[in-house]
Amino acid sequence: MSNLPGNEGKSKYVRETFNSIAKRYDLINTLMTLGLDKSWRRLVVKLSELKEGGTGLDVCCGTGMLTIEQARAAGPAGKITGLDFSENMIEVAQQNIRDFALKENIWFVRGDATDLPFENSFFDCATVGWGLRNVPNVFKAVQEMTRVVKPGGKVISLDMAQPTAPVFREFYWLCFDRVIPAVGNLLSGNKKAYKYFYSSARGFMRQKELADLFAQAGLA
Numbered sequence: 001m002s003n004l005p006g007n008e009g010k011s012k013y014v015r016e017t018f019n020s021i022a023k024r025y026d027l028i029n030t031l032m033t034l035g036l037d038k039s040w041r042r043l044v045v046k047l048s049e050l051k052e053g054g055t056g057l058d059v060c061c062g063t064g065m066l067t068i069e070q071a072r073a074a075g076p077a078g079k080i081t082g083l084d085f086s087e088n089m090i091e092v093a094q095q096n097i098r099d100f101a102l103k104e105n106i107w108f109v110r111g112d113a114t115d116l117p118f119e120n121s122f123f124d125c126a127t128v129g130w131g132l133r134n135v136p137n138v139f140k141a142v143q144e145m146t147r148v149v150k151p152g153g154k155v156i157s158l159d160m161a162q163p164t165a166p167v168f169r170e171f172y173w174l175c176f177d178r179v180i181p182a183v184g185n186l187l188s189g190n191k192k193a194y195k196y197f198y199s200s201a202r203g204f205m206r207q208k209e210l211a212d213l214f215a216q217a218g219l220a
């Protein structure tokens with residue numbers, strides 16, 4: 001377990017936010033992505049080229065849905081670790097794998113994405129789903145993922161892109177700003193958390209900026 005960044009305002013706010021919505025997270029995530037979240041996670045794992053018997057890391061694993069996809073790809077000889085700093089999200093993740101055939105191959109660790117408690121070059125791949133935009137120092141998180149992945153291994157971030165097409169862009173942000181907080185409020189009673197999703201998505205870097213940052217961290 002690594003040190004938790006309790007003194008950083010954003011980290012504290014983010015941890016409390018996810019702790020407060022953990023029980024409803026999976027349902028609302030699926031509604032927000034119109035059910036596409038599962039296929040996106042499968043695509044990420046396919047792109048990660050994680051093989052049978054492989055060793056994978058899922059940073060900001062939340063309720064463990066991407067971690068589970070990694071475990072499916074790595075099979076019975078695989079070793080998969082999910083890391084998150086929200087105790088309630090990890091608790092739901094533990095519940096989510098209770099009846100999963102490969103649960104013995106999954107470890108959930110509480111820790112901070114910017115200070116990974118793993119050795120250099122330990123994993124075959126690292127993924128992060130909708131996580132980087134929550135981290136105060138995105139570069140440090142990407143550097144850490146790069147450090148713990150073996151040379152030649154994949155580091156993959158899954159997130160919402162910033163839309164550019166004029167009419168679609170307005171509709172997209174309207175949904176994020178109005179519809180999602182209303183639905184989130186209805187299902188979890190926590191409108192503020194879903195307003196945070198809007199601001200974190202809106203304020204997150206564009207694809208090109210993120211790709212440049214990956215390159216600066218040493219990724220090809």
Ligand SMILES: C[S@@+](CC[C@H](N)C(=O)[O-])C[C@H]1O[C@@H](n2cnc3c(N)ncnc32)[C@H](O)[C@@H]1O
Nearest residue numbers: 018060061062084085086089112113129130134
């Ligand atoms: C939107 S959820 C994503 C969950 C999951 N990856 C998925 O596929 O649905 C973001 C997660 O990132 C975690 N998180 C945010 N900042 C973090 C940090 N600095 N270190 C570890 N976890 C963090 C939150 O606790 C939350 O569970």
